[in-house]
Amino acid sequence: MLRIEGLQVRLGDREILKGVDLEIHEGEVHILFGPNGSGKTSLLMTLMGYPQYRVTAGKIMFKGIDITHMPVHERARLGMGMSYQRPPTIHGLKTRDMISICAGNGEQDVEALASQVNMADFLNRDLNAGFSGGEIKRSELLQLMAQNPDLLLFDEPESGVDMENIALIGNTIASLLERSSTGLNDTCRKRSHPGRRKMGLIITHTGYILNYVPADRGQVLFDGVIACRGNPQEIFQTISRSGYKECIECMM
Amino acid sequence: MHDVDEKARKAQEAKEKKAAYGRDIDLDTFCVEGECLEPLPGLDQLSQEERSIMLKAGVDATEQDRSGSYIQKDTSAIYATSLMDGLEVLPIKDALKLDWINEYYWKLADVGQDKYTSRAYTDLHNGYVIRSLPGARVTFPVQACLYLHQDALSQNVHNIIIASEDSELHVITGCVSGSHVVKGLHVGVSEFFVKKNAKLSFTMIHHWAEGMLVRPRSVGVVEEGGLFLNNYVCMKPVKSLQMYPTTRLIGKGAVARFYSLLVGHPGSELDVGGRILLNAPETRAEIIARAISNGGTIISRGHLAGDIPGIKAHLECRGLILNGGDILAIPELHGKAEGVDMSHEAAVGKINQDEILYLMSRGLSEDEATATIVRGFMSVDIPGLPPDLKNQIDAAVAQTNQEVM
Numbered sequence: 260m261l262r263i264e265g266l267q268v269r270l271g272d273r274e275i276l277k278g279v280d281l282e283i284h285e286g287e288v289h290i291l292f293g294p295n296g297s298g299k300t301s302l303l304m305t306l307m308g309y310p311q312y313r314v315t316a317g318k319i320m321f322k323g324i325d326i327t328h329m330p331v332h333e334r335a336r337l338g339m340g341m342s343y344q345r346p347p348t349i350h351g352l353k354t355r356d357m358i359s360i361c362a363g364n365g366e367q368d369v370e371a372l373a374s375q376v377n378m379a380d381f382l383n384r385d386l387n388a389g390f391s392g393g394e395i396k397r398s399e400l401l402q403l404m405a406q407n408p409d410l411l412l413f414d415e416p417e418s419g420v421d422m423e424n425i426a427l428i429g430n431t432i433a434s435l436l437e438r439s440s441t442g443l444n445d446t447c448r449k450r451s452h453p454g455r456r457k458m459g460l461i462i463t464h465t466g467y468i469l470n471y472v473p474a475d476r477g478q479v480l481f482d483g484v485i486a487c488r489g490n491p492q493e494i495f496q497t498i499s500r501s502g503y504k505e506c507i508e509c510m511m
Numbered sequence: 512m513h514d515v516d517e518k519a520r521k522a523q524e525a526k527e528k529k530a531a532y533g534r535d536i537d538l539d540t541f542c543v544e545g546e547c548l549e550p551l552p553g554l555d556q557l558s559q560e561e562r563s564i565m566l567k568a569g570v571d572a573t574e575q576d577r578s579g580s581y582i583q584k585d586t587s588a589i590y591a592t593s594l595m596d597g598l599e600v601l602p603i604k605d606a607l608k609l610d611w612i613n614e615y616y617w618k619l620a621d622v623g624q625d626k627y628t629s630r631a632y633t634d635l636h637n638g639y640v641i642r643s644l645p646g647a648r649v650t651f652p653v654q655a656c657l658y659l660h661q662d663a664l665s666q667n668v669h670n671i672i673i674a675s676e677d678s679e680l681h682v683i684t685g686c687v688s689g690s691h692v693v694k695g696l697h698v699g700v701s702e703f704f705v706k707k708n709a710k711l712s713f714t715m716i717h718h719w720a721e722g723m724l725v726r727p728r729s730v731g732v733v734e735e736g737g738l739f740l741n742n743y744v745c746m747k748p749v750k751s752l753q754m755y756p757t758t759r760l761i762g763k764g765a766v767a768r769f770y771s772l773l774v775g776h777p778g779s780e781l782d783v784g785g786r787i788l789l790n791a792p793e794t795r796a797e798i799i800a801r802a803i804s805n806g807g808t809i810i811s812r813g814h815l816a817g818d819i820p821g822i823k824a825h826l827e828c829r830g831l832i833l834n835g836g837d838i839l840a841i842p843e844l845h846g847k848a849e850g851v852d853m854s855h856e857a858a859v860g861k862i863n864q865d866e867i868l869y870l871m872s873r874g875l876s877e878d879e880a881t882a883t884i885v886r887g888f889m890s891v892d893i894p895g896l897p898p899d900l901k902n903q904i905d906a907a908v909a910q911t912n913q914e915v916m
Contacts, residue, residue, distance in 0.1 A: 277708055307872050331871040334881075347865045351887025360883070361873045385887075406873060 260282050261410055261458060265317035265405075268298075268305050275301045275481035278317065283410070288436050288459035288472060290491040293480035296502050299462045300344065302480065303412045306460075307341050308334045309317070321410065340408030342399040344415045348387040355382040356397060361405035376431055377424075392419025393428075400431045409447050410434055413461040417468050429471025438473055466495045479506060513851040514529045514613075519625035522632040529740050530625040532810075533753025535780045537807075538626060541665035541696045543634045545586030554580065554590060568685025568718040568905050570656040576659065578681075579641070581655040585664055586636035597647025599640070599676070600801040603669050606640040607866070615671050619702045619730035631667045631700045636797075638668035638699070643678035643709070646859050652681040652714075658700065659688040659723075672701070674737070681900055682711070686725075687718045693802040694722035703731030705774060712740040712896055714904060721778065727754040735762025735791070740895055741769045741784070743910060748776040748807075753782035760794035768797045772889050772908060776809025776837055784812030784841075788805065789822040789851075796824040801889055804836030812853070815842040820850030830859035831888055873881035877914070 261283040268276035270310055275298045295300045305312040306319060306364055308310040310429040317325045330487060349357070358369045376397040387395060398418055403411060410444045413432065420428055461468060469491060478492030479498075487494070497506045529535050551557070551613040557565070561570040574580055579600040582590040588602035606612045622632045643649045659666050674680040697719070705711045719725060724835060733739045739758060758767045769785040781801075788798035798813045815824040830838035842855040862884050871879035889908055893901065 263803060309868055330877070331868055332874055334877050335872050335874040339872075343869070347863060347869055349866050349887055351890040354881060357873070360875060361872065363874055402873060509760070 260322070262320040263317070264320075266305070266314065266319065268301060268317040269313045269315055270301060273310070275483055278403060279480070279483070279485055281478060282487060283458045283460060285458060286437075286455040287475045288438065290469065290474045290477045290495075291460055291462045291480060292477060292494055296485050297480045299480050299491060300414055303414050303460070303462065304342060306412060307331060307339060314414070324349070330368070335408070339408070340406045341401055341412040342414060342416050344418065345385055345411075346395065346399065348385065349386050350388060352386045353380070353383055354386050357386045358401060358405045358416050361402045363470065369405070373401055376401050376403070376427065377435035384419050387404065393421055393424050396420055396423070396428055400428065400435070405434055409456065410458045410460070413459065414460050415464060417465055418430070425467050426471065429468055432468065433472045436472060437494065466499065469495060479503065499506070514866045518617060518622045518632060519756060521621075522629040525623040525629040526621070527600070528625045530627065530726070530753065532784070533726070533775070534751050534780065534862070535697065536695070536726070536751070538630060538665065542663055542665075542882045543665050543667070545636065545664055546660055548584055548589050550586035550770055551582070551590050552887070553845040553883040554582070563660065564687050564718070564838035564878040565656050565685055568656065568684040568687045569683045569714070570654045572765065572786065573646060576647045576651050577654050578651040579653040581639040581641070582658065583637055583639070583654075583656065583668065584658045585661045585666060588637045588639075591639065595647075595649055595651075597644040598649045598680075599644070601640050602669065602727045603638040603640050603699065604635070606671070610634065612640065612671070615673060615702060615704060616669075618701075620700050620728055620890060624728065624751075628728050629700045630665070631669050631698050631728070634667050635666070635669055636667050638670045640673075641680070641682055642673040643680035645675040645677055645777055647678045649678070649680045650897055651832065652683045652903075654823060655682065655684045655762060656695065657684065657686045659692055659695050660690050663694055665698065667698045668700070670699065670701040671704075672713060672749070673704040674706060676706045676710040677708045678706075679710045680712075681897060683714045683716070683900065683903065685716050685775065687717065688720040688723055692720045694724075695720070695880060696724045697726070698729045700874040701727065701729040701759070703729070703739065705731065705733040705737035705765075707734045708736040709734075710738045711897070712742070712900065713740040714900065714915055715744070717745040717752070718747050718750065721748040723749050725752040726753075727756070729754065729756035731756070731758035731767070733760050733762065733767055734757060735764060737762060737765045738895060739767045740893065741767065741785075742904065743769075744904065745773040745781065745783070746772065746774040748779050749781070750778065751780045751783040752862040755786060757786040757788070759788045759790055760796065761791050763791050765791060766786070766795045769799070769801045770891055772808055773800065774803040775802065775804040775838075777806035777836070778794045782806065782812070786813065786814040786816075787824065789815070789817035789824055792819050792821060794819070794822050798826045799891060801829040802828070802838055802904060803885065803888070803892060804830065804832045804838045808837055808840045810841065812841045812843070814845070815853055816845035816847065817851040818847035820848050821840060822845065822851050824851075824853045826855035828855075828857040830886070832859065832861055833884070833885070852895040
């Protein structure tokens with residue numbers, strides 16, 4: 260389980276998160292909504308442990324361990340993984356080698372994993388070098404498939420992805436989170452993943468991802484605090500209809 | 512005879528002439544007399560220590576997957592052999608007894624350039640001549656080792672490499688010094704001739720002692736349809752290295768590509784340039800340099816000049832400063848006609864923290880992430896190299912990487 264208590268974070272001299280409380284239980288998937296600049300990406304980067312996001316108060320507990328000040332790689336080894344919106348290009352590092360790194364250099368059929376997300380042709384290319392928006396997303400998913408973390412953080416996994424690939428991305432995320440994709444009824448879902456443990460926190464603007472990944476809860480981050488919580492579909496509909504203002508006023 | 516007199520006069524005039532770049536070296540502090548060594552019947556006669564030193568610079572005493580070998584120890588050529596039809600490998604002192612060598616010897620390099628070229632002319636020890644005959648496909652590399660064993664020696668070599676018409680030739684040269692060598696000077700003149708539709712790859716790996724001074728002087732020419740790949744790897748400490756290999760593309764469609772991988776250690780001064788002159792239609796040139804300063808000083812020069820519309824040239828220099836030190840990148844483009852297409856990119860900086868954190872978020876420690884990025888930085892895809900040779904270069908880079916990083 261992930262538990263965030265009263266988290267306050269500064270980036271440079273700006274206070275970005277002003278007391279965030281959030282709990283994700285085993286097997287739960289949460290959607291993180293919020294307007295641009297509300298602190299969504301900052302929250303994910305803080306969870307992953309990026310040092311420029313300085314925690315000034317509060318704490319982060321993961322699997323019962325206080326990870327508030329744990330270095331990035333220890334969090335990864337503890338079972339956290341992230342799909343980035345704009346990951347850096349690493350020249351000279353083949354995508355294939357990055358997948359092995361993600362797998363902890365354990366046994367993984369890299370080719371087979373890659374073909375699941377149509378990335379087989381990219382394995383011998385430098386990581387993210389000249390990748391299109393959609394290719395970056397698929398590369399991120401491929402890395403997470405190899406890494407197989409318990410808590411998965413997705414920063415706008417569907418942005419820049421064409422309609423044709425949305426289903427592929429959506430279904431892959433569903434499978435990473437041990438959620439069967441749409442088309443199955445609830446009974447089937449439970450049967451296919453009886454002991455579901457994977458946790459997810461997904462940032463989305465478009466909401467497309469909701470068509471593929473059944474989510475348990477929605478959270479709206481506004482001005483550095485969680486301004487409302489509820490059913491993700493309902494929140495998304497409110498936001499789509501009347502923007503964030505109404506959503507927040509109604510909940511407050 | 513006139514020619515010989517002319518060269519002797521130039522050498523005499525340039526005896527004290529300082530080089531355009533690099534610190535000045537007092538040649539008198541080095542000895543030019545070396546012990547005269549007998550040729551070896553086979554490379555199995557090399558000592559275990561010598562074999563392992565040479566291997567670090569890509570020279571394999573088993574000669575497996577090699578087309579030929581040349582080994583020079585100090586001032587003596589101790590081994591020269593060709594294992595293939597259509598390939599000649601011989602010490603230059605032997606070649607100088609043959610008529611045809613006069614078409615090549617000092618035809619590109621200038622005796623009067625500086626005190627080092629002068630020294631290579633007046634006190635020539637030896638060097639190699641490697642020639643692929645017309646149409647020959649020498650796909651396995653020829654290996655050459657210039658090995659400095661005697662302390663405080665000035666080793667003066669002159670090499671000539673000729674890829675004849677329609678031939679293919681790959682040469683890997685390892686320059687190494689023995690473990691007990693404290694100081695030494697290596698002066699190496701090299702002349703490259705890539706004839707019509709020939710393909711030559713030349714890979715030089717330097718693996719010197721910390722106190723070595725090194726002054727290579729290389730000039731090449733590429734004829735119509737020819738391809739010249741020139742790779743240079745220097746990742747071990749060296750006191751002072753200065754070179755500025757220059758190649759002229761004189762035939763239609765000729766291509767030259769220079770790649771260099773440099774690591775500058777504390778106390779090391781590397782001044783490494785590359786110059787390609789595009790003097791014929793449809794010629795192409797590329798200079799790519801990767802430099803890591805680990806506390807040393809690196810000057811990375813690049814110069815491309817083109818005077819024919821439609822030529823294409825690109826220069827790329829990336830520098831990484833890891834533990835202090837400094838890197839000066841000097842990219843120069845000289846377009847002398849309308850319609851030339853020339854570009855450069857140069858970047859000097861530190862490792863991007865975002866890249867380190869990205870790798871850490873996939874489970875690598877900070878040190879592992881840094882090493883991975885540095886390895887990637889130094890891994891350059893060189894199009895046109897046979898896979899086997901590429902593997903050997905990668906292995907040499909990986910080995911030095913491991914030793915020095």
